[in-house]
Amino acid sequence: MPAGEYTQVSCGNLHTCAIDVDDTVVCWGSYFTANLPEGAFDLVRCGYNYNTCGIRSDGAVECWGRDNFGELRPPTDLKAMDIDVGFRHSCAIKLDGLPVCWGGSNWDGERSAPDDVRLDAITLGGAFSCGLDLEGAVVCWGNAPAPPTGAFVQLSAGYSHVCGRRADQTVQCWGANPFGQTDAPEAEFVDVAAGYNHTCGVTTGGTVECWGYDEHGQATPP
Numbered sequence: 001m002p003a004g005e006y007t008q009v010s011c012g013n014l015h016t017c018a019i020d021v022d023d024t025v026v027c028w029g030s031y032f033t034a035n036l037p038e039g040a041f042d043l044v045r046c047g048y049n050y051n052t053c054g055i056r057s058d059g060a061v062e063c064w065g066r067d068n069f070g071e072l073r074p075p076t077d078l079k080a081m082d083i084d085v086g087f088r089h090s091c092a093i094k095l096d097g098l099p100v101c102w103g104g105s106n107w108d109g110e111r112s113a114p115d116d117v118r119l120d121a122i123t124l125g126g127a128f129s130c131g132l133d134l135e136g137a138v139v140c141w142g143n144a145p146a147p148p149t150g151a152f153v154q155l156s157a158g159y160s161h162v163c164g165r166r167a168d169q170t171v172q173c174w175g176a177n178p179f180g181q182t183d184a185p186e187a188e189f190v191d192v193a194a195g196y197n198h199t200c201g202v203t204t205g206g207t208v209e210c211w212g213y214d215e216h217g218q219a220t221p222p
Contacts (some may be wrong), residue, residue, distance in 0.1 A: 017052055027046075039056060043082070048085075048196075049071070051064070052085065071088060078122075082092050084155075088103060091124055123146040132153075132154075142171045145175030147198065150185075158175075161182050162174055163182070163184065163201075170189070178197075181211065184201075195212070209221070
């Protein structure tokens with residue numbers, strides 16, 4: 001990791017990108033971390049297949065890296081307020097709140113975003129996409145696990161599971177659970193992030209708790 005101060009970070013499969021205090025994108029790790037775009041960015045998201053997308057300070061979307069499935073080809077002149085990169089597809093929320101997706105085979109409908117629902121946030125899984133509407137309800141398309149009812153303030157998708165944080169700071173997870181990746185502990189959290197088959201969260205006390213697949217120690221924080 002290069003020395004510096006950063007305001008946002010995102011992890012992919014074999015690479016990581018961050019935005020420094022000068023709003024510049026910095027990446028490290030394997031695959032396509034060179035030849036980074038210049039200019040100021042507000043948000044960066046790393047994908048699983050060595051690809052990355054970001055939102056510039058003027059809202060313009062730019063993607064770089066490997067483009068096996070068209071995930072680096074957003075609609076022309078797209079401007080967005082949120083974005084995420086999945087395993088074979090990418091999605092963004094346009095400035096009017098409507099979601100738009102590109103890339104992937106769409107065999108499961110993972111890029112067939114609804115055209116009548118406005119979203120505040122978006123997160124992508126293996127063959128599905130989910131977001132939070134203006135009331136905090138979960139909206140999904142593609143081969144997505146059935147979401148619970150009620151409102152959330154944050155959402156994060158793994159490969160086949162999703163975790164959400166509610167206003168009371170509790171975390172609820174749903175979807176595939178062969179490794180316990182949806183067995184969220186009874187604690188209060190200020191942040192939650194789902195990995196491929198594990199999940200971690202930051203508690204209100206500042207500690208990190210993780211659950212799920214742990215073969216490489218990814219669910220055993222220091």
